[in-house]
Amino acid sequence: MSHPVLACPDLIRFEGDAPHLVGSRCDECGEVYFPATTSCTRCTATRMRTHDLGRQGSLWSWTIQGFLPKAPYDSGETPETFKPYGVGYVEMTCGIKVESRLTVADESRLKIGMPLELTLIPYRTTANGGEVFTFAFRPAASV
């Protein structure tokens, strides 16, 4: 199966159909970065290695984007068609908190600490009608 067109292909790797976030890890001190960096702001080292952040996390903080952002936001929406979207920091298993769109934009369904999992959502359409995807977190499927 072919994978969706991504606004940010370098950030995602697939295990089967399941997307994982990709960052980097410092060889010297072990600090993890997202997106991947070429140097470590913690210890100033420059030897970094690709690091898989996985796809599970928990909600660390959240807001709801209530107005249409100006450019460079390029969803193609207008103030009339704009739909508010959730934004949060998601604490991954290794402790790093990743800023991400959330699939939920309803304040009654967002709670700090709730388990989340990575997904991909279409956020704009190209001139020839194709959808472009970005990463987002959704409530984790209940066990």
Next chain:
Amino acid sequence: MANDVAIIGIGLHPFGRHDALSGRAQGAIALRAALKDAGIGWDAVGVAYGGSHDAGNADALCNDLGLTGLPFINVANGCATGGSAMASAVAAIRSGMTEFAVAVGFDKHPRGAFNPHPRDWGLPDWYGETGLMLTTQFFALKTRRYMHEHGISEESLVRVAQRAFRNGALNPDAWRRREMSYAEIAESMPVNLPLRQYMFCNPAEGGAALVLCPAEIAKRYHPKPIIVKAAVVRTRHHGSFEVFSPALAAQQAPAPTVAASRAAFEQAGVGPRDIDVLQLQDTDSGSEVIHMAENGFCEHGEQERLLRDGDTEIDGRLPINTDGGCLANGEPIGASGLRQVIEICTQLRQQAGARQVPGNPRLGYTHVYGAPGVSGVTILQR
């Protein structure tokens, strides 16, 4: 101290919307007012530091004021531009480089939220294109987490805004001069929850300027010189929670504000309890709440009680943003930090009229915070 520096001139072009005036023109008006206040001419100034975010290079002011050949340094430090300009002016006088230094800022922003471009901040394009690079989001995300960790409720966010507009109504120079009810603020449009429309300041226009000189000669120029006991700028450490961060480190570090505040108190040889009147960066209600504790004026979580009990009002123990702050004055980025200093000087000179803090205040404090993690703190004494 022999090496002390004093503010002998202040000048403000009121913040707001001024369709007929360029940002630079507003800076020139503020600068001429500051020079007049100090009783010196532009040709006596030995160095100037100035900044504007959206209204052109600050050294273009020389085309208005006069081409005297002075070194004019353009400062571009986001919301901390004014604080950085002032810290540089103080350092220049302390070094013996000159007797008279100027710190000046002005701006004129388009309406609506700021729209930064990722590459200017060393960030990838997708970060902006997918709708994650908004300052309002950062303020909301930091506020939400802070409320969760320290037991702050939405009530505090409303009370900060309510006090800002109440003080703004007393300030003839403020942009927003209408008091607002609790309900009007609490029910205003959700912008980035938990922050609503009237909990955010707006980009605006205006100008602000200071003239500084060595403290030992200051009385020749102004009957009430204000001594700069500290002027400190600090940037972020690894792990602090900053605006425009696609991710945050596993282990959190204190904000640059904490470092700037501690260094300023140490330089001045005073503590938070000695401060009589203060300005804290209030781009939004949540930021002010957080900054109360980050600057050492209370414990984390104590803000709720202080705000409810009126401690932060003009007649309270800890008067905050007596001129209405950014919330009531708007934020012309280049000038905003200097407005704070001007309000403290006005209070310490006992010239604040209806918003004057009672009891002859002696020590004042200012704090700015800006992207991508810069804080500036000053401590001022009459």
